Amino acid sequence: MLIATWNVNSLNARMEHLKEFLKSVDIIALQETKVEDDKFPEKIFNDMGFNCVYKGEKGYNGVAILSKFEIDSVERDFDWIERGQKRILMVEIKGIKLLNAYFPHGRNIGSPYYEYKIEFIEKLADYLKDFMDDRLIIMGDFNVAMENKDVYAPDILQYSIGFSERERKALKKLYEIGFVDIFRMFNNEAKQYTWWDYRANSFKRNAGMRIDYIWATNKIAKNFKNCFIEKEMRAKPKPSDHAPVVAEIEI
DNA sequence: ATGGTGGTAAGACCA
Numbered sequence: 001m002l003i004a005t006w007n008v009n010s011l012n013a014r015m016e017h018l019k020e021f022l023k024s025v026d027i028i029a030l031q032e033t034k035v036e037d038d039k040f041p042e043k044i045f046n047d048m049g050f051n052c053v054y055k056g057e058k059g060y061n062g063v064a065i066l067s068k069f070e071i072d073s074v075e076r077d078f079d080w081i082e083r084g085q086k087r088i089l090m091v092e093i094k095g096i097k098l099l100n101a102y103f104p105h106g107r108n109i110g111s112p113y114y115e116y117k118i119e120f121i122e123k124l125a126d127y128l129k130d131f132m133d134d135r136l137i138i139m140g141d142f143n144v145a146m147e148n149k150d151v152y153a154p155d156i157l158q159y160s161i162g163f164s165e166r167e168r169k170a171l172k173k174l175y176e177i178g179f180v181d182i183f184r185m186f187n188n189e190a191k192q193y194t195w196w197d198y199r200a201n202s203f204k205r206n207a208g209m210r211i212d213y214i215w216a217t218n219k220i221a222k223n224f225k226n227c228f229i230e231k232e233m234r235a236k237p238k239p240s241d242h243a244p245v246v247a248e249i250e251i
Numbered sequence: 252a253t254g255g256t257g258g259t260a261a262g263a264c265c266a
Contacts, residue, residue, distance in 0.1 A: 009257080009258070009266085010257090010258055012258090012259090012260075013257085013258060013259090032266090034257095034259070057257085059258080059259050059260075059264090059265090060259090060264090060265070060266095099266095105265080105266055107265085107266085143266095161266095197255085197256080197266090198255085198256040198257050198266090199254075199255040199256045199257085200255050201252085201255090201257085202255095202256095241256090241257075241266080247259070
């Protein structure tokens with residue numbers, strides 16, 4: 001089956017692209033839905049064969065998981081990490097725990113938003129360390145690039161949001177509790193990005209960053225057969241600034 | 252260092 005993660009940057013604005021993309025996946029984790037729960041277009045997805053779990057707010061943030069398979073349990077209470085914002089959902093499907101996360105952006109290094117981002121990553125690591133012997137997949141927009149080869153200009157961006165030292169350290173610490181970066185199991189090349197700024201012709205120049213991930217514990221990582229970035233989605237008219245990441249998994 | 256574009260929603264705010 002195919003699982004995917006995609007920051008759609010508004011569900012409403014991306015509905016037509018998403019409906020097309022859903023034809024090719026079985027489970028998808030969405031971020032930045034920007035829609036309140038009572039306005040979530042659940043019926044449209046149900047009619048396409050997907051079960052839905054969602055947690056949103058008006059205009060900002062918001063996450064959802066759509067699944068062609070039964071969703072056996074849902075955990076939505078992550079407020080001690082999110083602190084009022086709608087950013088994390090966890091479900092269990094076919095005996096696999098699946099966590100969808102939209103990490104905070106952080107705005108500027110040293111700002112209160114930056115501290116909130118660092119704390120968010122640390123608290124998430126603290127929460128997940130108890131699940132490392134499980135079949136666990138975490139996926140989403142982590143808003144931090146891991147390595148030099150994951151950004152277009154590491155020398156400059158090391159002083160910018162998304163690639164600063166403290167962000168990378170926090171993300172590395174989360175990673176090292178025992179995750180495998182599924183994309184890197186199949187592709188070790190540089191310049192494999194998932195996000196390009198709308199501004200400054202970034203996509204045409206391939207000035208991007210790899211900040212969207214599918215990570216898995218060892219228990220389940222061996223079941224993955226492929227992983228790729230659906231870059232064509234970013235080339236469409238009216239795109240999200242993120243491209244989906246898709247992984248093939250054998251269960 | 253600044254400002255570039257896009258989404259929401261109707262003027263900033265967020266990314």
